[in-house]
Amino acid sequence: MCPLVIGHQPVKRRGHSTVQVGDYLYMWGGDQPGLPHIHNDEKKKSMCSVVEVCHVPNGEWVQKPTTGDPPLGVRGYAVAVIRNEVFFFGGWCCHGDCNHNSLYSFNVETFNWKELSPTTSHHGPMMKEGSSMIAVKVNGEDYLAVIGGWRSSSNNTPPQPGAQYSEATFGANQHCNEVHVYRLKTGEWTSPTVTGDRPPPIDDFTLTSITNTTAILFGGAIDNLRYSNDVYIFEFTDTSVKCTKFPNPGGSAQWPKKREYHSSVLINCSSGPHLLVVGGKGWGASDCWLLNVNKMEWKELTNIPDSVTHRYDHSLSVWNETQTTHWIIEFGGGSKYSDTRFIEIISSTGDLVVQSVLDINEYNQRRVLEGLAKEFIKDHPVSIEDILGKEPKLKDLHRLFDSSAAHYSTIGTALEVAVDDLSHSEKSASDKLLSVFKRWIESNKGVTWRNALQVCKDYPDKFGRVKASLDKFLQSDRAHKEY
Numbered sequence: 018m019c020p021l022v023i024g025h026q027p028v029k030r031r032g033h034s035t036v037q038v039g040d041y042l043y044m045w046g047g048d049q050p051g052l053p054h055i056h057n058d059e060k061k062k063s064m065c066s067v068v069e070v071c072h073v074p075n076g077e078w079v080q081k082p083t084t085g086d087p088p089l090g091v092r093g094y095a096v097a098v099i100r101n102e103v104f105f106f107g108g109w110c111c112h113g114d115c116n117h118n119s120l121y122s123f124n125v126e127t128f129n130w131k132e133l134s135p136t137t138s139h140h141g142p143m144m145k146e147g148s149s150m151i152a153v154k155v156n157g158e159d160y161l162a163v164i165g166g167w168r169s170s171s172n173n174t175p176p177q178p179g180a181q182y183s184e185a186t187f188g189a190n191q192h193c194n195e196v197h198v199y200r201l202k203t204g205e206w207t208s209p210t211v212t213g214d215r216p217p218p219i220d221d222f223t224l225t226s227i228t229n230t231t232a233i234l235f236g237g238a239i240d241n242l243r244y245s246n247d248v249y250i251f252e253f254t255d256t257s258v259k260c261t262k263f264p265n266p267g268g269s270a271q272w273p274k275k276r277e278y279h280s281s282v283l284i285n286c287s288s289g290p291h292l293l294v295v296g297g298k299g300w301g302a303s304d305c306w307l308l309n310v311n312k313m314e315w316k317e318l319t320n321i322p323d324s325v326t327h328r329y330d331h332s333l334s335v336w337n338e339t340q341t342t343h344w345i346i347e348f349g350g351g352s353k354y355s356d357t358r359f360i361e362i363i364s365s366t367g368d369l370v371v372q373s374v375l376d377i378n379e380y381n382q383r384r385v386l387e388g389l390a391k392e393f394i395k396d397h398p399v400s401i402e403d404i405l406g407k408e409p410k411l412k413d414l415h416r417l418f419d420s421s422a423a424h425y426s427t428i429g430t431a432l433e434v435a436v437d438d439l440s441h442s443e444k445s446a447s448d449k450l451l452s453v454f455k456r457w458i459e460s461n462k463g464v465t466w467r468n469a470l471q472v473c474k475d476y477p478d479k480f481g482r483v484k485a486s487l488d489k490f491l492q493s494d495r496a497h498k499e500y
Contacts, residue, residue, distance in 0.1 A: 025078050026377065027069040027348065029355030032092035035071075035332035035348055036103055038125050042071040042334050042346060043103060045123070046091040054112045057089060065091055068128065073336045073344065076359065076380040083123070085130030090117035093146030093221075095166075099159050099201075101125050104133075106163055109146040114169040116144040120161070120199060133204060141206040142166070142197045143173045147220030147238075153198070154229040155255045161199040162253060165237070167192045167220040177208055183218040183240055190241055192218035196258055209253070214262035216249055223281035227290055227310060230254070233283075235294060235308075236276045244275035244299045248313070263313050271315045276302035278351070280333035283310075284343050286364035293335075293345060293362075296328040303327045307369060322374055324354045341365040363477055370478045386489070404491055404500045405467040413499075414454045414469060415447075417487050422446040424479050429453040431472045433462065466491065466500075 033047025045068050053061045065087045071078045088094065090108020094117075097104050103123045109116055118141050120134040134141060142148070148166030152159065168191050176182060183192040194216050198207050222237025222245070234249040248263040265272045279297025283290055292308040303326045305318040331350030337343050345360040359380040361372040375383065418428065423446050429436035434456045439449045458464055470491075473484035490496055 025080060026357065027078055027080070030349045031330040031351040032109075033332055033349060034094070034096040035334045035346070036096055036098050037073075037334045037336060038098060038101060038103070040073050040336070041125070042073060042336075043123075043125060044069040044071070044332065044348065045087070045105075046094065046108075047349065048092045048111055052091070052111060056110055056112060056115060061091075062086075068123070071346070071357070073346065074338075075384050076357075076377055078357070078377075081128060083128045083130060086132070087123075087130050088117065088119055088121045089115075089136075090119065090146070095148045095150035095163060097150045097152045097161055099152045099161075104150065104152075104161055106150050106161070107142070107145050107148055107166065116146055116168050118142050118144040118174065134199070134206070138174050141174060142177075142195055143168055143193060145193070145220075148195075149222060149224035149234070151224055151226045151232045153253045155253065158255070159201045160253075160255065161201070162232075162251075162258070163195070163197045163199070164224055164234070164251075165192070165194055165216070165219045165222065167218075167238075179208070179211060181215075181218050192220050192238070192240060194218045198253075198255075207256075210257040211260065212257065213260040214249065215260050216247070216262075219245065221277040223279060223294070224251075225281050225283050225292060227283060233292055233308075233310060235281060235292065236273075236279055236297065238277040244277050246273055246275040248308070271317060273304070273306040273315060273317070274301040275299050278329040280328075280331055280347070282333050282335040282345060284335060284362065284364070284369060285337070286341070286343075286367070286369060288364070288367040291369055293333075295333055295345075295347065296326050296331060296350070298329045302329075318371055321360075321371065324356075324376075325358050325360060325374060328352045328354050343369075363481060365477050368478070370481070372477075372481045401491060404496055405470070406465055407500050408458070408464045409466050409469055410499070411451075411454055411458060413490070415451050417490060418450060418454075418480075418483055419447055420486075421480055421483050422450040424476075425450040425453050427476060427479060428472055429456070431475060432457045432468070434460065 028049050030047030030049035035042050035044040066083050067080050088105050089110050092109045092111055094108030095106040105121045107117050117136040119136040122131045142163050145166035145168045148163055150163045153162050177195045180195040196211050198209050217239050219237040219239050222234055224232055224234050226232050230253045232251045237245050239245050246265055250261045252259045276297030276299035281294045289311040294306045305321045305326050307316050328350030332348050334346045341364050343362045347358045349355050357377040359375045363370050363372045426436045434453050473480040
């Protein structure tokens with residue numbers, strides 16, 4: 018089959034965010050080619066008055082116009098979602114020292130912008146970029162919490178009581194550890210009581226919600242020359258926040274390198290919440306890590322292509338297709354990689370395993386094939402069931418499982434076939450696999466496609482790709498003709 022070519026794709030960008038509402042991703046802003054680096058003009062207004070929308074089930078991007086005036090803080094803003102509203106705070110105007118502390122909402126049903134709190138030097142958080150924002154829900158009421166960030170000008174709001182501000186150096190850049198809460202019901206900024214291990218002045222970290230009242234902070238820049246790899250847990254009430262620090266313990270424990278400009282998402286599975294961290298700036302930061310939040314244990318995910326890990330200032334979103342299949346969607350960034358990548362993570366065994374990494378064309382083609390397969394199954398329900406109960410041919414078994422021939426022993430054990438003698442044989446792994454299937458067929462014990470498929474289901478981390486090929490074969494015209 019010829020590869021499918023997608024029509025519209027967003028232009029490359031950095032300093033943007035992508036958020037999920039239902040089956041759709043919404044991406045706005047970022048510094049991109051052709052964006053005027055001035056305060057505002059008609060071209061800049063036109064470029065910022067569109068939102069990129071991705072329908073995740075088929076992987077197709079479209080660009081849609083909006084109404085109302087979008088924020089001027091187009092890069093390095095903070096973003097959070099509450100139901101059908103996307104909220105944008107602060108950001109940089111992409112010229113001079115023009116930082117903002119405005120708060121806007123964007124309705125994904127009406128595609129209309131609304132200013133909730135204007136940029137001002139009189140109240141609220143300082144005008145800044147590189148902060149993070151999450152949605153908090155306490156006693157049924159919605160709040161937005163904004164933490165950290167940095168500014169490039171001394172002309173700003175009064176300091177927040179209890180907050181710390183770094184010395185202004187290297188072009189008057191100043192970091193902060195402010196914590197502000199915006200109460201949607203009243204439209205007011207408040208300063209909560211902060212207890213515990215408050216982070217130092219910090220920016221360009223990730224802040225990811227765990228529950229309605231808790232969030233996890235990782236990494237960031239703590240001044241112009243130093244990065245962090247500490248983890249903080251924040252616990253919110255309507256008037257306070259408690260901070261708990263989990264620093265790198267050193268020793269033999271796995272722990273990611275220090276970094277900024279990385280991206281993170283939370284994956285919920287049967288073994289609890291896991292924080293996925295991808296890329297960033299910093300020595301050795303072009304990698305991918307998974308944090309078991311309950312155990313506070315890190316694990317590096319290896320064999321992830323550079324097209325995923327070698328990015329910074331990019332966006333990351335998660336779409337839970339099922340309870341065990343999670344798609345991570347990555348876009349843009351300040352590197353040579355700027356296209357859309359889809360990372361498939363399976364959690365059926367309680368552990369999280371990267372199943373595949375696809376570009377947008379590969380992802381779309383897979384979706385088309387899955388749609389055709391579903392239609393075929395709908396039209397041939399009895400035929401598929403009949404095939405599953407039939408005896409597979411040796412040539413088909415060997416062809417479909419050969420890519421995982423190194424696991425011949427696992428396959429043999431699962432099919433209750435003797436394999437001990439094969440470990441001492443000088444045969445290739447492919448020939449050993451052939452011997453396993455010959456013995457299985459000759460045993461005449463449960464030799465069905467259903468049992469062959471069950472091996473893949475029992476060991477998804479080893480035979481996930483084989484299962485995909487086997488599913489495709491069983492739904493094909495060839496299988497229906499031969500069986």
